[in-house]
Amino acid sequence: MDERRVTQTCFPGRYIQGPDALGKIPSVVGAFGGKALMIADPFVADHVLPEVKHFFSGAELVIEKFGGECTDAEIKRLADTGSEAGCNSVIGFGGGKTLDTSKAVSFYMKSPVVIVPTLASTDAPCSARAVIYTESGEVVRYLDLPRNPDVVLLDTKLIVKAPVRFLISGIGDALSTWFEAESCMAKGAANSTCGAGHQHPGSMTSYALAKLCYDTLKEYGVLAVSSAKSKACTPAFEKIVEANTLLSGLGFESGGLGAAHAIHNGLSELSECHKFMHGEKVAFGVLAGLFFTDKGKDVIDEVYTLCESVGLPTTLADLGISEVTDEKLEIVAKRTCVEEETIHNELKPGVVDSVIQAIRAADSEGRRRKGSK
Template sequence: MVKSIQSPSKYVQGSGVLTQLETYVGSLGESFLVVADPFVLDDAKEKIGKSFEGTEKDVTIEKFGGECTKNEIDRLIQIAKAKNVQAVIAIGGGKTLDTVKAIGYYTKIPVVIIPTLASCDAPCTALSVIYTEKGEFSEYLFLPENPNMVMVDTDIIVKAPVKFLAAGMGDAFATYYEARACYKASGNNLVGTKITKAALALAELCHKTLLEDGVKAKLSNEKGVLTKALENIIEANIYLSGVGAESSGLAAAHAISNGLTVLTELHRVSHGEKVAFGTLVQLVLEDAPVEEIKQAINFMKNVGLPVSLEEMGVNVINKDAIMKVAASSCAKNDTMGNMPFEVTVEDVYGAIIVANELGKQFR
């Protein structure tokens, strides 16, 4: 039996680290492609320009197209090849980061990840989630290596709207429950090996940190101030969840999140919000103790996460539509099979309905 744990080669977190970018990445090459989200493009140009000032390194900055699709990946690969870049840098949210990781994989050049949000655990993982042009889940692209470096500038994170931090906590909150399920099932993690004690410990620490510091971090973010609690939650959302989930595995919560993408009403709902609801559904599937479900719902409500389909924008619960969600959640290429018991489409349908009612009841 082979076990493994893997993570980025280097993780750097702190105030103002983006202004020191060249210090950290200069050894990776002489030419760089930076892919930036539109809303940070101007700020990134200014800070990166100052960071590389006085050097002879060539930096090309390109605006991200908005969705991690095969077409967007191919478009940026062509730019990277035309510029003969030696490393690619992502600055933005999860879809930007996943796109750049795919670029690094296909072009075989180093990848540097700079998240502008603590909204998901994508920065640290050797995984890209590919979507269709319509925004529906398409496939997981499993990568042979994690990013070479992850740099988290907390000055940027603290300025982001609190809904993104909450979404990150939603994504991270699933980490422990999915790790627990995979461990019970003696399943494989996302890199195809068994789960180490170290990986499970990271998932448990992620869970503990969220419960202890989640509400305080939310308040810190709302007031735009950096506190130890916010620093801890940023680390939990990005590193503990990223390494914990990748090395411990995904189960029902993420499968259900992917299934929810078939509902057009939820295309504007964040990944983390869908995963959080998926966690409630997983707990119902497991027939978890009611106190554990109450704790999960209370945490989610206190940090600003939806606990029902209605809160996410599904105003009419249509049986056929929810059955499609359930069927998509049980797709062979997804992670429902990592649950420690057989799960049918009908099981998922029932769990979604009950989780939705519990969310409304305990609200």
């Protein structure tokens, strides 16, 4: 079999979203056999659960507070707890590392997993991957799972209470989805299903969903950010939560990644960027990617306008890099172009000098539009 001729598209088993969606937990847990291990991050355990526990009436839950880091030891502790309690499913309730830990725990328990994000800041909740860390926070490995989460559930009344920066960062992450999937489609490059090593391209469904993600951001992004600033759970807010989470999740995993995420990884090498969120760095990676892939003026203007309108970075200074040097750009570009990076899914060769020129051009355009030198 030639994997390059066999498309592969992955989805979560069920996606549930809306105000008071937490009320679906008892029926979801019941369908999986009755008792669930709920892994709650510390903030959720201390501040959110007391306010939402009425939604769980009738559900048999074993609630464990997440230790703070997605390590092998923490995964084993929680899996042992769930197995000893006779739990039939796992619920992850909280932020990214809590959700990754829950995916891993369910894998070792051989049980279904329900993912309940409290933010709409990335597209990771729908994916079949967990990142495993050391106790001090260094990445150990990626755990590629045999299936996507059984249920992804977002209660938008809860999510709208989060600081608006998280939603904006999610827009930045989702902004990359179509441009990267489009590049993979043009080249016939492998998508991100099943982890590293496979060669399956995406399907027309995944590319269409990636395009819908971009169209939704353009149409509703500004309105959703305005709504979030007022803690108003409007239709526009609902659409952007879905775009950030489901459409972007399906688009990146089944469509594929490209220059934007590779440039993000390069920017993450600079200490100045460490305090910025994933989607904020990805957004600048999108802008640099537009120049790298030679997009036209109208597209470039459209994307910059969206970034400016919602508050995403458009210059290196916006990412804390006030002094741009050849040495820093070379560090970013070399990391961007390592052999295993997704920039090689682009039609254009991923070489260091081309990346440096694209980053310089993106920064220059951002500064021009701001009226700065």
